[in-house]
Amino acid sequence: MEAAMGLMRRIPPKQTETALSALLTLLPHHSSDLLSQVDQPLQVLCDVDHGKEFILCEYNRDADSYRSPWSNKYHPPLEDGALPSLELRKLEVEANDIFAIYRDQYYEGGISSVYMWEDDNEGFVACFLIKKDGSKTGHGRRGYLQEGGWDAIHVIEVGPEEEGVAHYRLTSTVMLSLTTDNESSGTFSLSGSIRRQMDMSLSVAEGHLCNMGRMIEEMESKLRNSLDQVYFGKTKEMVCTLRPPAEVVMRLPDS
Amino acid sequence: MADIEETELSDKQKNEIAKWFLLNSPVGEIQYVAKDVKAILNDDALYNEAASEAFPLYNKSHMICLGMPGRAGDVLVTSFGELNEKEYLEPRTAQVAKIDHIKQVCTGARPALDEELPSAYIEEFRCAVDMEILKYVGEAYPKGICSVYCVNGKDVEGPGSDFELAVVISATRLSPQNFCNGSWRSVWNIEFRDEEQLLELKGKLQVGAHYFEEGNVQLDAKHECKDSSIFQSPDDCAITIASIIRHHETEYLASLQDSYSNLPDTTFKDLRRKLPVTRTLFPWHNTLQFSLTKDITKELGIGK
16 A cells, blocks of 8 residues: 555656556555545536536445435435435535635636535534636636646544534645647646645634635645645756756857 | 456556556656555566566666766667667767666676767768767756767768768756656757758657655656758758757747746636635635525526
């Protein structure tokens, strides 16, 4: 398992899916560990009742079916599939509505889903998912990207409420890839995945959704910033170390 | 998710998977990948077979640079210099290096045989181009290594026949303590067309970088370009070729920098904006407004 995770840290993030399925075939007895520990690009299904797409993950899966947050039904249909309690389902419905607006404001498109379930120590867990295809042919408003994907997974463990305060532990993963392609500069492709954690104890006066939402918003901005400034910046630095741009440019006489 | 098939994998499939991982190793990281692949396969014979097939391919495609014993200089492992699986020509010093692909070391060197080297006529061109490229690479790449090979028509004795040279530039920087590795590879094929008195240049540039501090982010950039010039004396050809290559590579670097500077405001924005369309943080404290609007639209029957 350690070796498998080691490989996943080195294989180009664009190849995550191929790498994961290769590992699954080599290590079938570790399949549940692999599926839960390796983040892979999110898949979607269409909720037939609502005509709306929803995102698949380990948290809305039961056997080979996935629960849609829109209809609360499993696809393909599954009798006795696990469902959240009525109360939690109410919060889930609200979270899905609000999160869809949040998603639209930041992503100008994309798909989002929120799943919640009770955990063993009187709290609950919520999983917020966003998938955005930013390519020209997808939801890319500006049409710069030949290929471009952003997949975000936010899992929040919410502890039991004590004296009006609850503890939140957020674990977020962002996977992204972007490729531009044009004649003068060829293909330029960046891909990556990073994961971060954030812990907070907050008053629940304004409600769980408000607290979780703010944490996710802050985390997403941080992740976006580190990818943009730090991670992409480091690869740019590397390019400029390999071939420093400072050299005196000797132009051809005709240009 | 579909059930994992319980059927035993054939050794051939395992071999293919192992090779896939090895060949997809980022620059300078194949030894680490190899260690993990070996642990996962848990079958030394199988691993050795996959490694013996994958390493030579990886070494050649990454054009790795190895030091020859006894300060005999460096040799680039490239398909252009490959005499056989284990022997690679170093044209500048006319040495043939013996390579251990899996250990990625040069185990010995011998002088090249006459039949392994180009004719004197070709060598004059090759040598002149090598001198100019060496000068250029020394100026442009702090850690660049270059080689010029004759890849076609090495036995041409004089004017009247076509031949082809390949210029290879490989610059690698491994800096695991800073969690970053990267490489720049250029291959320029230059056809010397005798009849048309033309030089046709085709360049393939490839730049990769891997940054892995608490994450895994990789750059993979490729570019191809073409140019041409007139057939002149060896020295003049060499100067022209080096200046064409310099020009294209400088332009390419500039376009890479442009791609980076376009990221924040254009490319990246199509994935996720820095701020919402409203240009203010999301009003989590007042999400009631959204549900109210929704209720009203529903009541008025103006929704979908």
